[in-house]
Amino acid sequence: MLKIRHATPEDFTAISVVAVSAFEQPNEARLMSDLRDGGHVAIEMVASDEDMVVGCVMLSRLELPQEWLTLAPLCIIPSRQRQGIGAELVRYALDEARRQEFDAVVVVGDPDYYVRFGFEFDGFAQLFSPYPPQYTGLYPIDPQTSLTRAELLYPAPFLEV
Template sequence: MPLLIREERAGDAAAIERVTVAAFADAAHTSHTEQFIVNALRRAGQLTVSLVAQVGEDEEIVGHVAVSPVSISPSGAAGWYGLGPISVVPGRQGQGVGAALMKAALERLRQAGAAGCVVLGEPAYYGRFGFVARPGLVLPGVPAEYFQATCLRGACPIGDVNYHSAFNATA
């Protein structure tokens, strides 16, 4: 069945929450708060990109990706974003849904003129999309190899990356 990647619509929040909970239920290295983060970003108006993956005649949502602004200090570099959480229901993992969401999210950032994007995750996976660990670009408290960036225009900044306070959401 064809996969459709589209912008989040009004009424998608409950389905996105279900997808996110399912995707992270058995994942290693998770706080199990990803659904709360997405909801808090939405409430704060900080979802710069929020895409869903749909499949089938009933248009079932099987994946979601969130992108939100980040700040970098002390450089103050503008136009940087954090990708995540990205979620795919377990039955659809390994079928290209996540890759399609990644490519679409990065393309939206390019079209918007973003300077770059950071992600916290598995280097082997995110490296496929141009993400690499950048010396000097740091997420405090995280092993350097798992915090990666892709520069979309200009030079990559140096500094500490700070995500929106929504990433502290626990309910």
């Protein structure tokens, strides 16, 4: 039975294995470790099945705007992809971001995937970042963030990947 829960330090090795297998290279696992080590992680959740970690999601604090998070990475072991696990992780993580009263979450990813969770691509917000604007989505928790004009300053580990 699939369970979504907050990650613990005991999960970190399993999370690295999931990230490496999902992306077929170590960059995302290294990013997650660097974000943890730098104190940037606000929310980290895992999906486990029979006590085996099969997926994970991380939301880290942006340097600017303050009180904004970025969703990255989201990874599922290949044998469990396309079973709705990623969607459940995203929903739980966004719920937790709302509970913790963050203002917004941004993601760089496929608009067709993330729009179903409420991310706005090509909305009224004007977001400037090192990533392509057509793939930068905004999930406005505070409704005023939908209209904001902001430079997105990511934590250093994102810029080192």
